[in-house]
Amino acid sequence: MSQKGNYGAPPKYLNDFSKALANEVRILLAEVGKLRDERRQLQYEIAELMAVKSKHGAGGEFTPDWAPKHEESPAPPSPAPPAPPSVIDDGMPARPAWRTVHKREERRQKAKARAIQAAPAPPPAITAPEPMNVPSWAQWKPNPLLSPVPVVGSPSAPLPSDHAMPPRSGLFGPPTPPPK
Secondary structure, eight states: OOOSOOOOOOOOOHHHHHHHHHHHHHHHHHHHHHHHHHHHHHHHHHHHHHHHHHSSSTTTOOOOTTOOOOOOOOOOOOOOOOOOOOOOSSSOOOOOOOOOOOOOHHHHHHHHHHHHHHHOOOOOOOOOOOOOOOOOOOOOOOOOOSOOOOOOSSSSOTTTTSSSSOOOBTTTTTTOOOEE
Protein backbone atom coordinates (compact mmCIF):
# COMPACT_ATOMS: atom_id res chain seq x y z
CA MET A 1 0.00 0.00 0.00
CA SER A 2 1.37 3.38 -0.95
CA GLN A 3 0.58 6.59 0.86
CA LYS A 4 0.42 9.30 -1.75
CA GLY A 5 -0.94 12.28 0.19
CA ASN A 6 0.20 11.52 3.69
CA TYR A 7 3.88 12.24 4.32
CA GLY A 8 4.85 11.42 7.86
CA ALA A 9 7.87 12.66 9.72
CA PRO A 10 11.16 11.99 7.87
CA PRO A 11 13.21 9.09 9.10
CA LYS A 12 15.60 9.84 11.95
CA TYR A 13 18.74 9.12 9.92
CA LEU A 14 17.74 11.81 7.35
CA ASN A 15 17.11 14.32 10.12
CA ASP A 16 20.50 13.56 11.74
CA PHE A 17 22.27 13.74 8.34
CA SER A 18 20.73 17.15 7.49
CA LYS A 19 21.76 18.54 10.91
CA ALA A 20 25.31 17.26 10.49
CA LEU A 21 25.45 18.65 6.95
CA ALA A 22 24.17 22.06 8.12
CA ASN A 23 26.86 22.18 10.84
CA GLU A 24 29.54 21.24 8.31
CA VAL A 25 28.35 23.93 5.86
CA ARG A 26 28.34 26.50 8.68
CA ILE A 27 31.94 25.59 9.60
CA LEU A 28 33.07 25.74 5.95
CA LEU A 29 31.39 29.13 5.43
CA ALA A 30 33.16 30.47 8.52
CA GLU A 31 36.50 29.21 7.17
CA VAL A 32 35.81 30.77 3.75
CA GLY A 33 35.00 34.11 5.40
CA LYS A 34 38.20 33.92 7.46
CA LEU A 35 40.27 33.10 4.34
CA ARG A 36 38.65 36.00 2.48
CA ASP A 37 39.56 38.42 5.29
CA GLU A 38 43.15 37.10 5.36
CA ARG A 39 43.42 37.55 1.58
CA ARG A 40 42.20 41.16 1.84
CA GLN A 41 44.69 41.83 4.65
CA LEU A 42 47.56 40.40 2.58
CA GLN A 43 46.55 42.45 -0.46
CA TYR A 44 46.50 45.57 1.71
CA GLU A 45 49.97 44.79 3.09
CA ILE A 46 51.32 44.16 -0.43
CA ALA A 47 49.91 47.51 -1.59
CA GLU A 48 51.54 49.28 1.37
CA LEU A 49 54.90 47.62 0.67
CA MET A 50 54.73 48.59 -3.00
CA ALA A 51 53.93 52.20 -2.02
CA VAL A 52 56.96 52.31 0.29
CA LYS A 53 59.13 50.77 -2.44
CA SER A 54 58.00 53.37 -4.99
CA LYS A 55 58.74 56.22 -2.55
CA HIS A 56 62.21 54.96 -1.71
CA GLY A 57 63.09 53.51 -5.12
CA ALA A 58 64.58 55.21 -8.15
CA GLY A 59 62.70 58.35 -9.09
CA GLY A 60 60.60 58.16 -5.93
CA GLU A 61 59.69 60.83 -3.43
CA PHE A 62 62.83 60.50 -1.32
CA THR A 63 65.46 59.81 -4.01
CA PRO A 64 64.22 61.46 -7.22
CA ASP A 65 67.56 61.53 -9.08
CA TRP A 66 68.91 58.16 -8.01
CA ALA A 67 69.96 55.72 -10.71
CA PRO A 68 71.10 52.12 -10.14
CA LYS A 69 74.82 51.38 -10.36
CA HIS A 70 75.87 49.47 -13.43
CA GLU A 71 77.68 46.24 -12.64
CA GLU A 72 79.45 46.29 -16.02
CA SER A 73 82.98 47.59 -16.31
CA PRO A 74 83.17 51.11 -17.67
CA ALA A 75 83.52 51.39 -21.42
CA PRO A 76 86.99 52.32 -22.69
CA PRO A 77 87.32 56.06 -23.21
CA SER A 78 86.64 57.22 -26.73
CA PRO A 79 89.63 58.45 -28.69
CA ALA A 80 90.37 62.13 -28.22
CA PRO A 81 88.99 64.42 -30.92
CA PRO A 82 91.51 65.37 -33.56
CA ALA A 83 93.53 68.46 -32.83
CA PRO A 84 92.33 71.60 -34.61
CA PRO A 85 94.35 72.48 -37.70
CA SER A 86 97.05 75.03 -37.18
CA VAL A 87 96.09 78.64 -37.74
CA ILE A 88 96.67 79.73 -41.32
CA ASP A 89 98.46 83.05 -41.55
CA ASP A 90 97.48 84.90 -44.71
CA GLY A 91 99.36 88.00 -43.70
CA MET A 92 96.11 90.00 -43.67
CA PRO A 93 94.72 91.34 -40.41
CA ALA A 94 91.60 89.58 -39.23
CA ARG A 95 88.30 91.40 -39.01
CA PRO A 96 87.52 92.61 -35.52
CA ALA A 97 84.92 90.65 -33.62
CA TRP A 98 83.24 93.83 -32.41
CA ARG A 99 81.35 95.89 -34.88
CA THR A 100 79.86 99.34 -34.58
CA VAL A 101 76.11 99.67 -34.63
CA HIS A 102 74.71 102.93 -35.86
CA LYS A 103 71.67 104.12 -33.97
CA ARG A 104 68.67 104.36 -36.25
CA GLU A 105 66.00 107.00 -36.00
CA GLU A 106 62.83 105.98 -34.31
CA ARG A 107 59.94 105.24 -36.61
CA ARG A 108 57.73 107.82 -34.92
CA GLN A 109 60.19 110.55 -35.78
CA LYS A 110 60.26 109.40 -39.41
CA ALA A 111 56.48 109.39 -39.56
CA LYS A 112 56.37 112.92 -38.12
CA ALA A 113 58.88 114.11 -40.69
CA ARG A 114 56.78 112.68 -43.53
CA ALA A 115 53.61 114.21 -42.11
CA ILE A 116 55.23 117.64 -41.95
CA GLN A 117 56.49 117.38 -45.54
CA ALA A 118 53.12 116.42 -47.00
CA ALA A 119 50.71 118.56 -45.01
CA PRO A 120 47.20 117.41 -45.89
CA ALA A 121 44.31 119.79 -46.41
CA PRO A 122 42.54 120.70 -43.17
CA PRO A 123 39.49 118.52 -42.52
CA PRO A 124 36.10 120.09 -43.09
CA ALA A 125 34.51 121.70 -40.06
CA ILE A 126 32.21 119.43 -38.13
CA THR A 127 28.68 120.72 -38.10
CA ALA A 128 26.09 119.82 -35.53
CA PRO A 129 23.73 117.12 -36.77
CA GLU A 130 20.29 118.30 -37.70
CA PRO A 131 17.62 117.24 -35.22
CA MET A 132 15.66 114.33 -36.59
CA ASN A 133 11.91 114.27 -36.32
CA VAL A 134 11.66 111.24 -34.06
CA PRO A 135 8.69 110.91 -31.69
CA SER A 136 9.42 110.56 -27.99
CA TRP A 137 8.62 107.47 -25.98
CA ALA A 138 5.40 109.04 -24.73
CA GLN A 139 4.20 109.37 -28.31
CA TRP A 140 5.29 105.92 -29.35
CA LYS A 141 2.53 103.57 -30.37
CA PRO A 142 3.06 99.85 -30.90
CA ASN A 143 2.39 98.16 -34.17
CA PRO A 144 -1.06 96.55 -33.86
CA LEU A 145 0.04 93.68 -36.10
CA LEU A 146 2.74 92.72 -33.62
CA SER A 147 0.64 93.01 -30.47
CA PRO A 148 -0.43 89.74 -28.83
CA VAL A 149 -3.96 88.55 -29.42
CA PRO A 150 -5.87 86.86 -26.58
CA VAL A 151 -6.45 83.15 -27.14
CA VAL A 152 -10.02 81.97 -27.11
CA GLY A 153 -10.74 78.82 -25.16
CA SER A 154 -12.36 75.85 -26.87
CA PRO A 155 -14.67 73.23 -25.35
CA SER A 156 -11.86 70.66 -25.44
CA ALA A 157 -9.35 73.06 -23.82
CA PRO A 158 -11.21 75.66 -21.74
CA LEU A 159 -9.24 78.53 -20.30
CA PRO A 160 -9.39 79.25 -16.57
CA SER A 161 -11.03 82.62 -17.24
CA ASP A 162 -13.91 81.00 -19.17
CA HIS A 163 -15.77 79.77 -16.11
CA ALA A 164 -16.64 81.73 -12.99
CA MET A 165 -14.21 81.39 -10.13
CA PRO A 166 -15.64 80.24 -6.80
CA PRO A 167 -15.50 82.86 -4.06
CA ARG A 168 -12.11 82.91 -2.44
CA SER A 169 -12.07 81.96 1.21
CA GLY A 170 -9.17 82.82 3.44
CA LEU A 171 -7.60 80.85 6.23
CA PHE A 172 -10.05 82.33 8.77
CA GLY A 173 -13.08 82.68 6.48
CA PRO A 174 -14.05 85.05 3.67
CA PRO A 175 -11.84 88.08 3.02
CA THR A 176 -12.75 91.42 4.50
CA PRO A 177 -14.38 93.79 1.99
CA PRO A 178 -12.25 96.80 1.04
CA PRO A 179 -12.84 100.01 2.97
CA LYS A 180 -15.23 102.59 1.47
